[in-house]
Structure formats: structure tokens, C-alpha cells
Amino acid sequence: MTRRKIIGIIDSGVGGLSVLETMYRLSLAEEIVYIADPFYFPYGEKSKEELLPIVRPLLRFLVEVGKADVIVTACGTVSSLCLPDLRSEFPLPILGILEPACREAVKVTVRKKIVVLATRATIRSGSFREALQIADDSVEVYEEAWPEFIEAVEQGNFDTPRWRQWVGEQLRFFAEQGIDTAIMGCTHFALISRFFEELAPAGFVIVNPACACAQEVQALFPDYPLSPCGDQRLRIFVRGDLTHFQQVLSTLPLVLGDFELSLFPSALALGSEARCV
Numbered sequence: 001m002t003r004r005k006i007i008g009i010i011d012s013g014v015g016g017l018s019v020l021e022t023m024y025r026l027s028l029a030e031e032i033v034y035i036a037d038p039f040y041f042p043y044g045e046k047s048k049e050e051l052l053p054i055v056r057p058l059l060r061f062l063v064e065v066g067k068a069d070v071i072v073t074a075c076g077t078v079s080s081l082c083l084p085d086l087r088s089e090f091p092l093p094i095l096g097i098l099e100p101a102c103r104e105a106v107k108v109t110v111r112k113k114i115v116v117l118a119t120r121a122t123i124r125s126g127s128f129r130e131a132l133q134i135a136d137d138s139v140e141v142y143e144e145a146w147p148e149f150i151e152a153v154e155q156g157n158f159d160t161p162r163w164r165q166w167v168g169e170q171l172r173f174f175a176e177q178g179i180d181t182a183i184m185g186c187t188h189f190a191l192i193s194r195f196f197e198e199l200a201p202a203g204f205v206i207v208n209p210a211c212a213c214a215q216e217v218q219a220l221f222p223d224y225p226l227s228p229c230g231d232q233r234l235r236i237f238v239r240g241d242l243t244h245f246q247q248v249l250s251t252l253p254l255v256l257g258d259f260e261l262s263l264f265p266s267a268l269a270l271g272s273e274a275r276c277v
């Protein structure tokens, strides 16, 4: 008999729910444990040295308490800055969103011009540019950081006429430059990829890393899916304001089954190494 499979997922807030939802729909495990970290939001304005002590307690919890078999850093920033360190410290597979998204983007671009929309820290790291060029060195890479829009998604305030107009204008501007593909390099954008698709000009492709990332997890567990998605246990832990998180969650167009929502255990809340920055 195969052992139960548990997937652990982390993000600074609601963004990684895009990955949770995709894995839930594909029935990739018997249990998915998600940790949101609004206390330290935004991750996208932090350095690797600031982020590592912030995320280590989350991974430790997923390994020791959650009994995860695999961890997905469903955050473009952690995937860009911290993966080699975390992989050397934790004894289980840790997947990020970067390489899967880049492999998918080079497959779909026709004009070989791709824009990456992400956090400032992700763009500064050059991680997507590098991964895209490894995947196909003939692609031209453009990069944009939209921290204010990430904040609007985290607060549940993104679907307003002002943001619709602004995002639509940006996407049309990219298309005028010959760009035909945008990678949601920040999972807060992946979470609302349907919003982007509605506003994108005809023929412009939105790459949501959640799908490619789910395929990588599926490759690790070839004997899944085993059960219909209704049988999966979903647990969401929040380090920060649980009430606010719950409010925003209720406004999101997510297709999820029943889930258990709790505060991240307070003894671990700040981690032994992390301080509020």
C-alpha cells in the first residue's frame, strides 16, 4: 500500500492559493497544508537574508507537524531567492514556481518576447531572466515589478475600474512592443490570472505557473490522483490577521472544497530567528 501523500505550500499571503487550488482540482495528494504569512507581507520587498529566517519556521512546521512529503514555495520571491538554501537545509523535495513557469512560457510564445510580472525582489534577482534564457536563449525578456498591484490583490481590492483600466493599458502596451506572453511571476497575479486574461488583447497569453508546478508535483507521485477531489483534506494556517485573511478569502473566486482554517501556532509565530522587519 502506498503511504499517504501530503503537500505543503507556503506564500506570504493569498497568492499561493492559486497553486493550492490547482493541486486540489487535480487531486494530487490526500492532504494539502497551506501556510499564508501576512504578518511578514510583502516578501517582495525583502532580501534573501531577511527572508530565510522568516520562511524557515514555516518549512519546519510543514515537515515536523504537517508531515509533508514535498513542499512547494508558491511564491515567486522565495522561489527566486531562497531555493538553493532551503533545499540544502531540508530533507525533502522543495519545488518552486520559476522553472516550470519559464518552460511553459517558452513553449507558448510565438514572437519570442516574454514579459515577467513579479515583485521587486524577484526582478532584482534576475532569476526569471536566467531561467528563461536557459530554457530558450533566443527569447527576449522584459520585466516589470508591480508592488502596488500586489498589495491590492492581498487586500482584496484589485477588481476596481481604476485597476482594470491600468492593467489593461499595461497589457496593451506590452502587445504594442511585440510581446505576446506574460508570466505571472508573482503568485498574487497567478491567483487572478482570469482577471488578466479578460483584460489581455487577443492572442496575448497569460502563463499561470500553478499548472506547470502541479505537473512537477504529479511527476513526483506518479500513482496519484487516487481519489476524487472531495476526499482531500485541506488545512490553511495563517501567520498574522486570521479574520482579515478569511474576509479576503471569501471574496476570491476559488474552487475549493471544505477547508480547516487556523492561526499558525503562536509558539512558532515569529520563529526563533525572525524579527518583524
Ligand code: DGL
Pocket (backbone or CB within 6 Å): 011, 012, 013, 015, 016, 041, 042, 043, 044, 045, 074, 075, 076, 077, 078, 119, 122, 150, 185, 186, 187, 188
Ligand atoms: N506571492 C509573492 C510572490 O509570488 C509576492 C507577494 C509579496 O510581495 O509578498 O512573490
